[in-house]
Amino acid sequence: MKGFLLSFRSEFYKTRKTLGFWGAIILPVLISSLAFVAVYTKSDNFVKMPPMGQWIQFSMIGLGSMGSLLLPIYTIFVAYSVNNVEHKADTWKTLFSLPISRWAVYSAKFLYALFLLFLCLTLFVVFNVAFGNLLSVVKPELKFNEYHIELLLIQVYYKLLLSALGILSIQFLLSLLWADFLKPMGLGFVATITGVILASNNWEYSYLFPYAHPMGAIKSMVKNNNGPARMLEIDIYTKDVYVSLIIAVVVFIAGYYIVQRKSVK
Amino acid sequence: MVIKTEGLSFSFGAQQVVKSLSLQVPAGSIYGFLGPNGAGKTTTIKMLLNLLKTGEGSIHIFGQELQSNRINILSQIGSLIEQPAIYHHLTGKENLMNRALLLQVSEQRVDEMLKLVQLTNAAGKKAGQYSLGMKQRLGIALALLSDPKLLILDEPTNGLDPNGIIEIRELLMRLVAGGKTVFISSHLLAEIEKMATHVGIINNGKLMFQGTIHDLQNINQPMIRIEVDNTVDAANFLKRNNFTVNDINHDHLYVPFISKQQIGDINTLLVQNGMTVFSINKHHKDLEQLFLDITQSN
Numbered sequence: 001m002k003g004f005l006l007s008f009r010s011e012f013y014k015t016r017k018t019l020g021f022w023g024a025i026i027l028p029v030l031i032s033s034l035a036f037v038a039v040y041t042k043s044d045n046f047v048k049m050p051p052m053g054q055w056i057q058f059s060m061i062g063l064g065s066m067g068s069l070l071l072p073i074y075t076i077f078v079a080y081s082v083n084n085v086e087h088k089a090d091t092w093k094t095l096f097s098l099p100i101s102r103w104a105v106y107s108a109k110f111l112y113a114l115f116l117l118f119l120c121l122t123l124f125v126v127f128n129v130a131f132g133n134l135l136s137v138v139k140p141e142l143k144f145n146e147y148h149i150e151l152l153l154i155q156v157y158y159k160l161l162l163s164a165l166g167i168l169s170i171q172f173l174l175s176l177l178w179a180d181f182l183k184p185m186g187l188g189f190v191a192t193i194t195g196v197i198l199a200s201n202n203w204e205y206s207y208l209f210p211y212a213h214p215m216g217a218i219k220s221m222v223k224n225n226n227g228p229a230r231m232l233e234i235d236i237y238t239k240d241v242y243v244s245l246i247i248a249v250v251v252f253i254a255g256y257y258i259v260q261r262k263s264v265k
Numbered sequence: 266m267v268i269k270t271e272g273l274s275f276s277f278g279a280q281q282v283v284k285s286l287s288l289q290v291p292a293g294s295i296y297g298f299l300g301p302n303g304a305g306k307t308t309t310i311k312m313l314l315n316l317l318k319t320g321e322g323s324i325h326i327f328g329q330e331l332q333s334n335r336i337n338i339l340s341q342i343g344s345l346i347e348q349p350a351i352y353h354h355l356t357g358k359e360n361l362m363n364r365a366l367l368l369q370v371s372e373q374r375v376d377e378m379l380k381l382v383q384l385t386n387a388a389g390k391k392a393g394q395y396s397l398g399m400k401q402r403l404g405i406a407l408a409l410l411s412d413p414k415l416l417i418l419d420e421p422t423n424g425l426d427p428n429g430i431i432e433i434r435e436l437l438m439r440l441v442a443g444g445k446t447v448f449i450s451s452h453l454l455a456e457i458e459k460m461a462t463h464v465g466i467i468n469n470g471k472l473m474f475q476g477t478i479h480d481l482q483n484i485n486q487p488m489i490r491i492e493v494d495n496t497v498d499a500a501n502f503l504k505r506n507n508f509t510v511n512d513i514n515h516d517h518l519y520v521p522f523i524s525k526q527q528i529g530d531i532n533t534l535l536v537q538n539g540m541t542v543f544s545i546n547k548h549h550k551d552l553e554q555l556f557l558d559i560t561q562s563n
Contacts, residue, residue: 006367007367014363088353093311094407097342097344098367099337264311264317
């Protein structure tokens with residue numbers, strides 16, 4: 001456990017000046033600011049909506065872009081980034097000759113990538129709520145202050161996080177095994193595009209394909225209970241989320257056995 | 266023995282790169298692990314650090330089997346393998362601080378190491394901007410950070426200028442005087458022979474020689490080196506007089522040394538027969554030549 005904590009801290013220490021880390025902060029800031037500007041400049045379209053509608057329209061700018069493309073691509077990039085630090089510096093050999101178990105080194109790296117994803121999505125929630133409330137301050141005719149969307153947002157972004165875990169585990173392993181940029185990123189992009197096409201065309205088996213999960217998560221988030229609109233409920237544990245979790249666990253464990261048997265170059 | 270391997274072998278696919286290696290590295294020694302490029306030195310070192318899975322044979326370090334005592338053994342080893350592994354986007358000091366964090370070593374120790382390898386002034390500079398020599402020194406500081414009992418260094422003087430090489434040599438000799446053991450690989454004997462107490466010579470994955478530096482010098486037969494005006498005539502003349510001539514070049518010829526008296530006899534013989542002798546003396550082949558002889562004999 002100590003080895004794991006030390007490795008995790010070291011992951012933060014060495015990536016804190018890389019784009020992989022700052023991406024987790026810049027991405028939500030950027031998308032939320034764009035959403036803010038969009039609603040601010042087109043506030044006339046929003047004024048007539050009820051407060052919940054305003055929030056949903058506003059939040060869907062971030063959710064839509066994350067669900068369709070940004071989340072899979074950022075996940076692919078994070079998985080690449082945490083491993084590329086070692087490939088570029090040729091430090092796998094020193095990492096694996098430290099008096100720390102291989103399991104601790106491997107799992108700390110994976111969980112750090114997961115942490116970056118978590119950080120990114122948490123900041124999406126935080127900035128989404130903050131910018132929404134800011135909008136009702138700078139444009140009092142907008143009624144963002146009359147509805148609380150926090151819980152719903154947390155649930156949706158949590159669902160997004162779970163739906164990205166399958167991609168993360170696959171991309172993490174690919175980036176760990178391949179030192180070059182093109183193979184894991186290229187494969188990841190092609191798979192993401194495929195996933196978007198499958199999910200947006202409602203292919204019935206798209207829930208089995210991890211790269212289709214973020215988009216599937218957005219599509220399946222609203223519970224179909226035909227209740228009144230005010231009773232919006234988020235369905236977190238849909239079957240695509242379960243598939244994502246199973247893939248994440250299986251690939252993560254398989255990855256460890258591959259790493260353990262692998263000779264370090 | 267700090268390092269003891271028995272029948273150590275390793276193959277990359279069908280190609281066997283290390284063949285039944287039995288190393289014996291005594292405590293407190295500077296063990297020079299010599300061999301030409303591609304001889305299997307780095308592969309052996311990676312096996313000693315458990316980075317490559319041993320094909321056959323066993324490795325014991327500090328008397329313990331490596332595989333089953335991996336963490337305990339690695340906590341007492343500092344290593345530098347091939348080119349130093351350095352994060353280029355971090356400064357020199359940050360590279361050390363990161364390792365210090367993993368090894369739970371204090372910042373004070375980091376500063377001491379920076380001073381030791383004379384990087385204090387460049388501590389705040391990005392390591393990517395370091396010269397090759399500075400990177401190598403940082404690599405050595407990283408290896409020394411945990412104050413390990415055993416240092417395993419793979420070609421640590423690569424890219425260093427003569428001054429840097431001398432500094433590293435003196436540093437290693439100080440460390441050994443303080444009770445540490447150093448296992449150092451090189452393809453240059455000249456670099457090692459001034460500090461090594463023990464030597465292992467590897468070629469094509471096979472150990473060709475292992476022993477103390479004196480053992481190595483002892484297998485090096487002394488010769489009489491004769492400088493004359495015409496080496497070919499002199500060689501023919503000596504052969505006619507039942508001397509063995511081992512080697513001959515434009516300036517010198519070499520005859521196996523037996524006694525001082527024999528040097529006088531040869532001198533007299535040559536001079537009396539009208540040849541001009543410029544110099545005649547007892548000569549040891551330098552270790553470089555010996556190294557080449559050993560590695561090329563197979």
